[in-house]
Amino acid sequence: MIFRKVIEINKPDRLYDRGDRFTLWGSCFSTRLRDYLMGALYDVSDSPYGIMYNPLSMAQGMERLLSDDAPREDELILRDGRWHSMMHHGAFSHSSKVVALQQMQAAFERSRAALQETSLLILTFGTAWVYERQGEVVNNCHKLPAEDFTRRRLSIDEIVSVWGRLIPTLTEQAPGIRILLTVSPIPHYRDGAHESRLSKAILLLAAERLTELFPDRVSYFPSYEIMQDELRDYRFYDRDMAHPSDQAAEYIIERFREYYLREESGPALQKWExxxxxxxxxxxxxxxxxxxxxxxxxxSTLLEIRAELPRDYLDHEIQRIQEIRSQYL
Structure with a gap:
């Protein structure tokens, strides 16, 4: 007997390996998948704006990347002694305006170069609710007063329209790219349970429409459905009863690995394990x-691995071990 529903996943038209580049944009779940891929020594790039939740901000950020519209000084605002950008996550904020801008511009240039070489762009839509300031949708409110913003819910047509215009430009600049859409399994209970369900429904329908418009370029991975239907018990949730537990996140990532990643072996990977x-x-x-x-x-072993698989993740680990080793010289 089968005591749970196993979500079916459509097979992709190809598998991906460490010779491919992955670019991941989106919400917290996107960060979990990015960390897994980095730790497994895949070639990974992430958003130059940090965590992003709504598909409109993601589209605006991608449009800027494709048109080489880098972050500008006049976009920064001072709040509580730190300089922020309404497009960027707080991880980019800094007490120095110069440093904040340099960090944002450096991330932008890295992502722009990486996008041209991307094999699989993974977009994780988190919410259809957005906040507008002075008529513009923002990616991050940075705890500015609530009266500075207007809150509204995106429509399916609005999401499909902006990404429908953007995807042809994206595939023109990065001819080898494929796009994998997914909806974050994390509910937004701050919006209310019913509003969170409506938001996810909009994202699911928008993703479905985009796969229909671009069947050769865009596909869908059911991370939201796996969480809701395969892992429906509360033991698979974190203490806040909203975020997936580590075990649940690992299971969803395992389902992704099973369908999208090619099994590999070799001296460098054996050493890395x-x-x-x-x-x-x-x-x-x-x-x-x-x-x-x-x-x-x-x-010495890390340097050998990096010689075959140059990765920023390995550079970070090498630097950390060098610092530890220096204590015993």
Whole structure:
């Protein structure tokens, strides 16, 4: 007997491996998938604006990227001693206007270059509710007064219209790109339970319409449906009873891996499987000589892996191990 519903997933027209580049934009779930891919040494790029929740802000950000409309100084606002951009997540904000702008522009240039080489663009739509300030939809409110904003819900036609115009331009500039749409499994209970369901319904129908308009370029991955129907028990939710637990997120990512990623092997990956387990564990010794030898060996292996698979993630780990190793020189 079968005691749960297993969501069917449409097979993609191709599988992806570490020779492909993945670009991920969207909500918190997009970040979880990005972290998995990075940790598995896939070639990954993310949004130059940070976490993004609504499809209209994502479209506006993509339009700017395609037209090389980089962040400008006159777009920054000062709030509580920090400079912010209404297009960017708070991770880009800084007490120095110069530093904030430099961070935003550097991320923009990295993403613009990466987009040309992207094989699979994964867009995670989080909510159809948006906030407008001075007639413009913002990506982040940065805790400005509520009276500065007008809140409204996007329509299906509005989402389809803006992305319907954008996708041909995107595929023209990045001819090899495929787009995978998904709806975040995280409800927005701040909007109310009913409003959250309506929001998700709009996103689901908009995604369906886009797959129908661009069947050779756009497909859909049912992360929302897997959470709602396969993992419907509260044991699969975090303490806030809204976000998926680590186990649930790992399961959804496993379903993605099963259908979209090609199994690979090789010396670098075999070394990585062994060394990644060591990275977060200190060896059981107090001998400085033994610790130095341990981190020397670990660093040497990481450098060998990076020579075959150059990744920013590996650069970060190499720098971290170098800092630890310096304590035992």
């Amino acid at each position: 062994k060394v990644r387990k060591q990275l977060n564990h200190r060896p059981l010794t107090d001998s400085r000589e033994s610790l130095r030898a341990y981190y020397d060996s670990l660093l």
